Amino acid sequence: MEEPTPEDDTALAFSVFGSACTSRQALQNVTGRWGVLAIAALSDGPYRFNALRRRVEGVSERMLSQTLQALERDGMVDRAVLEAIPPKVEYSLTELGTEVAVALRALIDVVEAGMPTVTAAQEEYDCNRA
Amino acid sequence: MEEPTPEDDTALAFSVFGSACTSRQALQNVTGRWGVLAIAALSDGPYRFNALRRRVEGVSERMLSQTLQALERDGMVDRAVLEAIPPKVEYSLTELGTEVAVALRALIDVVEAGMPTVTAAQEEYDCNRA
Numbered sequence: 001m002e003e004p005t006p007e008d009d010t011a012l013a014f015s016v017f018g019s020a021c022t023s024r025q026a027l028q029n030v031t032g033r034w035g036v037l038a039i040a041a042l043s044d045g046p047y048r049f050n051a052l053r054r055r056v057e058g059v060s061e062r063m064l065s066q067t068l069q070a071l072e073r074d075g076m077v078d079r080a081v082l083e084a085i086p087p088k089v090e091y092s093l094t095e096l097g098t099e100v101a102v103a104l105r106a107l108i109d110v111v112e113a114g115m116p117t118v119t120a121a122q123e124e125y126d127c128n129r130a
Numbered sequence: 131m132e133e134p135t136p137e138d139d140t141a142l143a144f145s146v147f148g149s150a151c152t153s154r155q156a157l158q159n160v161t162g163r164w165g166v167l168a169i170a171a172l173s174d175g176p177y178r179f180n181a182l183r184r185r186v187e188g189v190s191e192r193m194l195s196q197t198l199q200a201l202e203r204d205g206m207v208d209r210a211v212l213e214a215i216p217p218k219v220e221y222s223l224t225e226l227g228t229e230v231a232v233a234l235r236a237l238i239d240v241v242e243a244g245m246p247t248v249t250a251a252q253e254e255y256d257c258n259r260a
Contacts, residue, residue, distance in 0.1 A: 014242040017167060019188030026248050027241045031161035037147060058149030075244075075251025094251075096244045103240050107233035111157045112144040114205075114226045118156050121205025121224075 026074050030100050034059050034067040039076065039093065040108060043101035046080075046092035076100060156204050160230050164189050164197040169206065169223065170238060173231035176210075176222035206230060 014023040029035050037056045041047060047055065053064050068091060071077040076097035082088040093101055111118075144153040159165050167186045171177060177185065183194050198221060201207040206227035212218040223231055241248075 014245045016238055016242065017171070017185060017187055022249065023242050023245050026245065027166065027238060028163060030241065031166055031237070033158060036157065036161055041147070055147060057147055073252055073255040074248045075255075076248075096240075096247045099240045099244065100237065103233065103237035107161070107230065107237060108146055108157060110226075110229045110233050111160065112146065112153050114229065115144045115153050115156065117226045118204045118206075119152065122203055125203040 029067075029070045029074055030076060030104065032067070034063055035071060036104055036108075038064065038067050038071065039097060039101050040104050042077065042091060042093045043098070043105060046090045048088060048090055052091060071097070159197075159200045159204055160206060160234065162197070164193055165201060166234055166238075168194065168197050168201065169227060169231050170234050172207065172221060172223045173228070173235055176220045178218060178220055182221060201227070 015021050016024045016027050018024065030039055034056060037059070038052065041052055041055045049064070049068075052068075053059060053061065056064065059067075068077055068079070072079050075094055078092050078094050078097075080090045080092070082090055145151050146154045146157045148154065160169055164186060167189070168182065171182055171185045179194070179198075182198075183189060183191065186194065189197075198207055198209070202209050205224055208222050208224055208227075210220045210222065212220055
């Protein structure tokens with residue numbers, strides 16, 4: 001057997017390329033349509049449900065609720081019920097969620113900064129096929 | 131009006147939080163179920179279609195084809211037809227695609243390294259609701 005390099009070793013433990021690996025679903029939960037925006041928003045600090053829903057423009061109550069549940073189950077988001085009348089529920093990132101958020105914000109920065117390139121590429125692509 | 135901080139300024143140019151901003155779709159194309167894996171795979175080097183399909187375990191021909199088209203249109207992926215009989219088609223990352231890949235690999239590393247935490251959180255979540 002070949003000696004695995006340190007990189008291979010990490011890849012073997014959990015690899016998102018394997019269709020049955022649980023890490024693929026965890027990655028999908030943080031990169032999904034609303035998961036990525038919820039985590040990026042929560043990297044600004046804790047949010048209550050409705051404030052988060054306003055921040056993540058266009059998300060339905062149902063979808064945000066499902067998204068937060070999946071992220072809470074994966075240990076990315078903490079859900080805290082604060083003593084108040086009526087009780088307040090606040091969402092925040094866990095330590096792992098914060099690490100994920102840092103990586104996601106870096107990705108978002110690359111995409112946002114690259115938008116002039118993206119737009120130019122789209123125009124060229126569409127013209128060549130018109 | 132409040133003076134925008136530099137961070138706000140960047141966010142105003144292109145913001146994935148705005149439901150109508152084109153950057154949201156571009157982000158979704160690189161973080162989508164197959165987009166993220168295709169880009170991460172291509173960060174190892176160019177791939178021909180079938181080899182890429184084997185690497186991104188579980189993707190159908192149709193979905194991989196749609197994914198690559200969207201990424202090509204966004205200027206993330208180059209599609210090169212190599213002179214040969216039969217002609218060979220090779221996919222590789224553009225400069226922007228490479229930047230995105232670096233950010234995505236960092237994200238994947240965080241998720242894969244965090245899987246013990248994720249698994250423990252899932253078990254606790256499921257037990258508390260059983």
